[in-house]
Amino acid sequence: MSVDLSPLWISLHTAAATIAVVFFLGVLAAWWVENLHSEGAKILVDGIFTLPMVLPPTVAGFFLLVIFGNNRAVGSFFREVLGIQIAFSWLATVLAAAVIAFPLMYRSARGALAQVDKGIMEAGRSLGMTEWRIFWRLHLPCAFPGIISGGLLAFARGLGEFGATAMLAGNIAGKTRTLPLAVYSAVAAGDWDSASVYVAIIVVICLAVVIGLNVYQCQCKHRQER
Template sequence: MLELVRTIDWSPLFISLKTGIVSTILAFLMGIGAARLIMKVNSTAKAVLDGILTLPLVLPPTVAGFFLLLIFSLRRPFGSFLYTNFDIKMVQTWPGCVIAAFVIAFPLMYRNARAAFEQVDINMIYAGRTLGLTESTIFWKVIVPIAGPGLASGTVLAFARSIGEYGATAMLAGNILGKTRTVSVAIASEVAAGNWDVAGLWVCVIVILSFFVVTLINYISGKGIKNMNRWM
């Protein structure tokens, strides 16, 4: 086992971590923005928009990967436009890993953010308006801190989903060692090649990493709840 640890190429781990961090940041910002937007629309529009934003959560990842290929393929108008005008290529590249992970992880962040915002006491918002605060100030200074535990939960779920994404990543970014091979893709590749010891090592790495992240966020969320209760 020690020899295997010394000789293995650790690039899939670094690629997974980079992908997870960047895609989680994107999911965090856009998830909060989408949740805030949904709270402002009427019930009919909310039902339609919520269905669209949640769709990647219920679709098989390979279906999401298929749609991403249709969008970003160099043979398609949008993909060709990005490459011709901005030299941006998503297929078989690391940015493709980020986009695939973001699309799959975004609904988790969005759903948790929306649920957290809906649980905020409306009287806190009314109090902010009474004090003359702008809607933007109320959102960032009142709603977001109160909804902190829910946002933290959405963040860790999005990160865990990002580093564990396989289907959409494999279809859009491929399996290029040192470039687009994430841990999940590496596990599938090693199993297919019959390298069960290497696949097992990657499984242990991803399990330990996921457990550590979840435990850390739970600890932070717990402290946040205690501080909020003490303040109230």
């Protein structure tokens, strides 16, 4: 039995690019929200950042298609002015996965940052450190274990994204067909053997991520107890 492994490489490249994007954006967004002084603004912004987590992925994909479609203002600007086509390209798979994975990264980072002892930041301020330096030198290192955990979960979420990817990127073999889309296509074609292989690959990768996350958290716990 010959199985096309291009969906595996597309998925891995997509997930790697996704985590490269959402890791930094999620951490910075979490830090910004944590430092908002207005509780109303904090609640509103948090709701907006978390919304893709609770929306059906196809709905999120619809919004992305409305914004970045080839005949839409933003999509047309990228295609005609910058020469970059987003919709129905590999970039679309990254964008769709990033939007869906971002809330996981953001919520994990915010939870980790919120648990850091506020006295550490106050000590930094008393020494004349700027807020930006406090974030990089004190706040971020203390929250790093939780942030890494969020990054691993966001990677797995990006790897398994289906609905938004299908809406914005389509299901183009060798170009935008990720592993979840490959499973759907194989089942639709009656090729259960290929579908089973794709499912097994996804399960193994996601299980490895979860086990790695658990091992990392156990190591962090042991270091804190010493």
